Amino acid sequence: MPTLSLTNLIGGTLFGAFGFVAFTYGKRMGNWTPMLCGIGLMLLPLFVEDLPLLVISALLGAVAIVFRNG
Secondary structure, rough: OOOOOOHHHHHHHHHHHHHHHHHHHHHHHHOHHHHHHHHHHHHHHHHHHOHHHHHHHOOOOHHHHHHHHO
């Protein structure tokens, strides 16, 4: 279970919100890549406690969405 520090809460909320937007976008467009990356970004803060690892993983997921659809 992740620790409840302020930085983890802000990072989890930020990347969870971006994941929700990516999931909704992928669902409306019928594209699987943003949907799966969005689910991953929403669930990632639940399993990753280390903030630098969370930020790097979430940025890789966001880059995958951008370059896969671009």
